[in-house]
Amino acid sequence: MRWSNLFIPTLREAPAEADAVNHQLLLRGGFIRQLQSGHYSMLPLGWRVHEKVGEVIRQEMNAVGGQEFLLPAMHQASLWQQSGRWESMGEEMFRLTDRKGADLALGMTHEEVFATLSLELASYRDLPQIWYQIQWKFRDEPRPKAGLLRVREFAMKDSYSFDIDDKGLDASFDLHHGAYQVIFSRLDLDAIPVQASSGAMGGSASVEFMVASPAGEDDVVQCDGCDYAANLERATASLAPVQDQSGSDAPESIPTPGIRTIKALVDAGHPPEHQIKTLVYRVDGSLVLILLRGDHAFLEQKFLDATGAIDLEPAEADEIRALLGASPGSLGAVGVSGLTIYADPGLEGRVGMTTGANEDDLHLTGVDVARDIAVDQWLDMREITEGESCSSCDGTLTIMRCIETGHIFKLGRKYSEAMGVSVLDAEGETRVPTMGxxxxxxxxxxxxxVETHHDDAGMIWPMCVAPFEIVLTVVKVDHEGSMALAEAAYESLLAAGIDVLLDDRDVRPGVKFADSELIGIPLRVTIGPRGIDNGVLELTIRATSEQEDLPVDDLVERLVELVHEGRSALSL
RNA sequence: CGGGCUGUGGCGCAGCUUGGUUAGCGCGUCGGUCUGGGGGACCGAAGGUCGGAGGUUCAAAUCCUCUCAGCCCGACCA
Incomplete structure (x- = not known):
């Protein structure tokens, strides 16, 4: 295509509301425009990339036997009521009412609809199935942010597997795992698979594909000694042993006037690893105590995953006072009965501990956890920290900010059961398929x-998703020799199936160079009088800034070769 | 939802504290001349309900109240 005819509204400066790199560059390059928070228009360049990314995904899904569908984006309430998610999805689901007063939702995912289609599966002979689509999802995100990273309306490739048994599900899961690695490799994304929490979706064996980037929203824990990698939300570490302080026959109260924090208690001579932190939470309506070592942070997601609770929020100060008789900062579990007490294993067997006495300005020392506290349930619910030791080798754990680019998990029979899906097995018995x-x-x-492929000048697209693969930059459009040569090369490249952009704009060369770098076209050929006189044209590789002189005669041949190489590149 | 911040031509900003007559600057845009291998120069021009509503005042971009929108940090997710 000819640049002079295209709508590529580049900006020299990024709009003030853009903070994330991807947001700034996609806006500046004329790839996207924001309509409102969390809703973006794809401009021609952006859409070309979007389509190419979709195509890579499509090819690899097809390669593992996936079949492409396209399901409705709008669903009747009853569908979601049947799975129970009309309630459980809460405010994240966009809801609307039609003229008849019927409740509808905009789909945020499609388990229910695919499961409905799977009602037509009748026999184990029909399984396994892998069904997918690339469809728009709507989620009323509490806070859209970081350009295209977190939006309220977005295209997702979602696939669903149907298998007769767990073994089959494992196989479908592994096929996806493999396909995802190929997809991300082709996209030149260094996505590492990590153990993850399955969150609100339910299910087991949840793996996220994580790309390291400061723009991300997840923390990934990685071991430097083995291949352990997990989302911080479920990461574990082996705890360094602590030498207990000497025990005593019974807890002893000590006056602690004005002390309300772990830190203040530390300053008063009680190291945090010898303290018990007592938190009061409201869990699905009832109040519970949560105990952790003083220097450990409570990780809500771990608690939710372990208990299956839906709702978790810190209790209000006045309900805490009514419950325990003291304000936050002076709480403890010694002698408490009648409510559920959860404790982190970091406290197991510890003696000589300090904790609140449930009376303001008073703490207890010499607490023996096993003797003095009636723990109902031990749960790993602490957030691990950088530098702790790996629990499966003696390596050290590091924490890395990441973007979650993909997520795969085993759903089990939750949705197939809810939607009434069943098939007959070889023995003629009714079986509910298991899903992923x-x-x-x-x-x-x-x-x-974009976050991982850019420099000061702009974006650097991998060949397979670049909006154009080559840009022919005509330095002087009113120079006849230049235009004639450029036109000829352009036609030949088009004929060879190359996505080529002819920059025929009558603007200064500097503008053209800067724009081509901003929009990140992998290969640029500079066509001007100087080169033509010498019989060579200058090729510039966007990613490396390397330059190469190409003889005019085999220009097209060489370019086609380079594009083909680039298209098939894997970053493995 | 809690905390912090911002709304002034397409983009980036100044002006606001201490109200005052034609609301400025840079970039971009349009016309022209000269230019032409890294965002060039000069001449001329277009383009703004100062987010919105209400109020105070002789007078509001500026002060007050309400409201809407956007961004960032936290609780949630591809």
Whole structure:
């Protein structure tokens, strides 16, 4: 295509509301425009990339036997009521009412609809199935942010597997795991698979594909000694042993006037690892105590995953006072009965501990956890920290900020059961298929590529998703020799199936160079009088800034070769 | 939802504290001349309900109240 005819509204400066790199560059390059918070228009360049990312995903899904569908984006309430998610999805689901007063939702995912289609599966002979689509999802995010990374309306490739048994599900899961690695490799995203929490979706064996980037929203824990990698939300570490302080026959109260924090208690001579932190939470309506070592942070997601609780919020100060008789900062579990007490294993067997006495300005020392506290349930619910030791080798754990570009998990029979799906097995018995669910956000993948592929001049697209593969930059458009040569090369490249952009704009060369770098076209050929006189044209590789002189005669041949190489590149 | 911040031509900003007559600057845009291998120069021009509503005042971009929108940090997710 000819640049002079295209709508590529580049900006020299990024709009003030853009903070994330992907947001700034996609705006400046004329790839996207924001309509409102969390809703973006794809401009021609952005859409070309989006389509190409989708195509890579499509090819690899097809390669593992996936079949492409396209399901409605709008669903009747009853569908979601049947799975119970009309309630459980809460405010994140966009809801609307039609003229008849019927409740509807905009789909945020498609388990229910695919499961409905799977009602037509009748026999184990029909299984396994892998069904997918690339469809728009709507989520009323509390806070859209970071350009295309977190939006309210986005295209997702979501696939669903249906298998007769767990073994089959394992196989479908592994097929996706493999396909995802190939997809991200082709997109030149260094996505590492990590153990994850399955969150609100339910299910087991949840793996996220994480790309390191400061723009991300997840923390990933990695071991430097083995291949352990997990989302911080479920990461574990082996705890360094602590030498207990000497025990005593019974807890002893000590006056602690004005002390309300772990830190203040530390300053008063009680090291945090010898303290018990007591938190009061409201869990699905009832109040519970949560105990951790003084220097450990409570990780809500771990608690939710372990208990299956839906609702978790810190209790209010006045209900805490009514419950325990003291304000936050002076709480403890010694002698408390009648409410559920959860404790982190970091406290197991510890003696000589300090904790609140449930009376303001008073703490207890010499607490023996086993003797003095009636723990109902031990739960790993602490957030691990950088530098702790790996629990499966003696390596050290590091924490890395990441973008979640993909998530795969085993759903089990939750949805197939709810929607009444069943098939007959070889013995003629009724069986409920087991499902898996697998997602990749297309726009988010684009954003992740920009976050990891850019320099001061702009974006650097991998060949397979670049909006154009080659740009022919005509330095002087009123120089006849230049234009004639450029036109000829352009036609030949088009004929060879190359996505070529002819920059025929009558603007200064500096503008053209800067724009071509901003929009990140992998290969640029500079066509001007100087080169033509010498019989060579200058090729510039966007990613490396390397330059190469190409003889005019085999220009097209060489370019086609380079593009083909680039298209098939894997970053493995 | 809690905390912090911002709304002034397409983009980036100044002006606001201490109200005052034609609301400025840079970039971009349009016309022209000269230019032409890294965002060039000069001449001329277009383009703004100062987010919105209400109020105070002789007078409001500026002060007050309400409201809407956007961004960032936290609780949630591809």
């Amino acid at each position: 669910s697998y997602g990749i956000g297309v726009g988010r993948a684009m954003a992740a590529i």
